[in-house]
Amino acid sequence: MGELGKRYECEDCGTEILCTKAAETIPECCGKEMPIKGARELPSSD
Amino acid sequence: MNTTDFLTIATAICPDRPLMIYQGQQWTFDQAAERINRLANAFAGLGITKGDRLGILQVNCNQYIETYFAAAKLGAIFVPLNFRAKADELSYMLDNAEAKLLLMGSRYVGMVDDMLPNLPSVENCICIDEKCDGKLFYEDLISDASPEDVFTEIDDDDMTILMYTAGTTGRPKGVPLKHSGFDSYITGNVDPPDPITEEKNILTVPLYHVAGIQAMMAAVYGGRTMALMSQFKVEDWLQLVNDEKVNRAMLVPTMLKWIVDHPDFDKYDLSSLKVITYGAAPMPYEVIKKAIELLPTARFINAFGQTETASTITFLGPDDHIIEGTEEEKEKKLKRLTSSIGKPLPDVEVKIIDSEGKTLENYDVGEILAKGPRIMSGYWKNEAKTAEAFTEDGWLKTGDKGYIDDEGYIYLAGRADDLIIRGGENISPKEVEDVIDSHPSVEEAVVIGISDPEWGQECRAIVVLKESEKATEVDIIGHCSSLAGFKRPKSVVFVDELPRNQVGKVLKVKLREQYG
Numbered sequence: 385m386g387e388l389g390k391r392y393e394c395e396d397c398g399t400e401i402l403c404t405k406a407a408e409t410i411p412e413c414c415g416k417e418m419p420i421k422g423a424r425e426l427p428s429s430d
Numbered sequence: 431m432n433t434t435d436f437l438t439i440a441t442a443i444c445p446d447r448p449l450m451i452y453q454g455q456q457w458t459f460d461q462a463a464e465r466i467n468r469l470a471n472a473f474a475g476l477g478i479t480k481g482d483r484l485g486i487l488q489v490n491c492n493q494y495i496e497t498y499f500a501a502a503k504l505g506a507i508f509v510p511l512n513f514r515a516k517a518d519e520l521s522y523m524l525d526n527a528e529a530k531l532l533l534m535g536s537r538y539v540g541m542v543d544d545m546l547p548n549l550p551s552v553e554n555c556i557c558i559d560e561k562c563d564g565k566l567f568y569e570d571l572i573s574d575a576s577p578e579d580v581f582t583e584i585d586d587d588d589m590t591i592l593m594y595t596a597g598t599t600g601r602p603k604g605v606p607l608k609h610s611g612f613d614s615y616i617t618g619n620v621d622p623p624d625p626i627t628e629e630k631n632i633l634t635v636p637l638y639h640v641a642g643i644q645a646m647m648a649a650v651y652g653g654r655t656m657a658l659m660s661q662f663k664v665e666d667w668l669q670l671v672n673d674e675k676v677n678r679a680m681l682v683p684t685m686l687k688w689i690v691d692h693p694d695f696d697k698y699d700l701s702s703l704k705v706i707t708y709g710a711a712p713m714p715y716e717v718i719k720k721a722i723e724l725l726p727t728a729r730f731i732n733a734f735g736q737t738e739t740a741s742t743i744t745f746l747g748p749d750d751h752i753i754e755g756t757e758e759e760k761e762k763k764l765k766r767l768t769s770s771i772g773k774p775l776p777d778v779e780v781k782i783i784d785s786e787g788k789t790l791e792n793y794d795v796g797e798i799l800a801k802g803p804r805i806m807s808g809y810w811k812n813e814a815k816t817a818e819a820f821t822e823d824g825w826l827k828t829g830d831k832g833y834i835d836d837e838g839y840i841y842l843a844g845r846a847d848d849l850i851i852r853g854g855e856n857i858s859p860k861e862v863e864d865v866i867d868s869h870p871s872v873e874e875a876v877v878i879g880i881s882d883p884e885w886g887q888e889c890r891a892i893v894v895l896k897e898s899e900k901a902t903e904v905d906i907i908g909h910c911s912s913l914a915g916f917k918r919p920k921s922v923v924f925v926d927e928l929p930r931n932q933v934g935k936v937l938k939v940k941l942r943e944q945y946g
Contacts, residue, residue, distance in 0.1 A: 388443055389444075389622055389623050391622065402439065402622050404443055405442065423621050424621055426745075426748070427678075427705045427731065427748070428619040428620045428648055429619070429707045429709075429731045429745050430619075430620070430631075430644050430645040430647075430648035430649075430680060430733075430742070
């Protein structure tokens with residue numbers, strides 16, 4: 385399912401989406417499911 | 431994406447999480463979003479439309495942040511003003527911005543009333559923290575306005591903030607900052623809210639400073655709770671971090687020094703701190719060394735940027751603050767910690783040029799240039815300064831000198847110009863010199879920055895008196911009372927004449943060598 389607050393990135397075209405409302409389905413792009421993009425390794429400077 | 435989307439996104443993900451904590455009160459993302467809608471509708475009712483400028487003169491507070499987003503929702507331009515500035519300086523900025531609306535704290539009402547006759551563009555004034563005669567009251571506007579959301583057609587490249595910064599000569603310069611500039615930094619560096627894990631950020635840096643605005647935007651988009659401090663006081667900072675279990679803090683070196691040197695440091699639990707960012711001035715090695723030892727849970731970041739770059743452009747990360755490895759590695763890391771500002775962020779290009787504009791090889795010292803989507807496109811209504819600030823092919827001249835090593839780390843090597851930076855505040859020597867020159871006994875004056883263990887730099891005036899005139903150091907410093915306190919010289923040196931080159935230009939380099 386689409387998880388609230390998670391970023392998903394298309395492995396083919398690089399499109400990135402952010403889930404602001406959880407859903408039963410996993411978002412798709414370029415004909416396939418988009419994997420979750422992990423948190424950044426480095427903290428931001430703010 | 432425009433900056434109002436940061437709030438919309440985070441409110442959708444974590445509506446019930448506190449967005450701001452201030453003076454014993456707190457507002458969730460949802461509550462803040464509603465107050466912002468009401469305020470935007472109130473501003474619209476006062477005739478504010480896209481492109482209008484709104485000035486704000488107040489210390490950090492929840493209303494400051496609400497006002498920014500309410501203005502942004504209308505496509506209006508937010509003009510944060512330095513609350514340490516004097517009436518003359520504020521009048522200049524407000525007049526230059528042609529502000530239509532001015533919001534202020536009650537402590538500034540008297541000063542603003544004296545300024546208003548000379549500010550024809552200002553149509554309405556709002557007092558933020560209490561009811562004041564002749565001013566609209568902020569909370570009345572909020573309670574009387576509609577909570578309906580406001581939608582304005584906003585282009586990502588529209589200006590959202592006009593921020594004033596001191597240069598080396600004369601009056602402050604207005605720097606237009608675009609929605610797209612903040613978008614580039616925030617979406618490139620900040621993780622969106624985690625619905626489960628909460629983070630708290632203590633906001634100490636003033637919101638009239640680009641670092642304060644960057645921290646605020648990052649907190650909103652990141653779903654972080656901001657513990658707001660109206661102004662930095664070391665005991666209050668320690669107490670707030672202790673009580674609220676704060677995870678993130680941004681500090682200028684002077685603040686960090688006061689924190690780690692505080693006699694009651696051990697009485698506070700600061701173990702919640704995970705990230706401490708510092709910048710805006712050189713960090714003394716002894717201070718950062720002590721901070722790393724005393725705050726073992728924190729990861730330290732040195733962030734380098736300026737108003738013209740919409741804040742951080744280079745970054746010396748946490749791993750560079752861990753001095754370990756072979757002796758050779760330790761030496762290299764120590765050097766980086768004491769003089770490097772790290773590597774450019776992914777959306778920024780940096781290069782070093784010589785005085786003729788030629789790109790230099792690694793390790794050769796020259797001026798640091800920057801390019802990228804966050805760089806301003808020019809100063810507000812100031813073509814001459816804009817032309818000076820950029821190379822012909824569009825690179826921003828940062829005014830800082832430095833070099834790059836073989837691994838891409840950038841090192842600072844002083845200023846390419848005469849700018850003085852005291853505790854993170856830029857000071858134009860020319861502005862101070864003009865005030866000293868107006869003293870009836872002064873023939874001419876030059877102001878230089880001298881090293882100061884507390885503030886990084888302080889102003890020193892080198893003064894030539896008119897023939898047979900007399901004045902003391904106290905007289906000269908007292909004559910500078912029209913300037914903000916941080917700009918006034920701390921010391922005065924009287925000389926018979928100033929060193930000059932063949933065409934009569936004062937040799938500041940010589941003065942810095944002799945009196946710096």
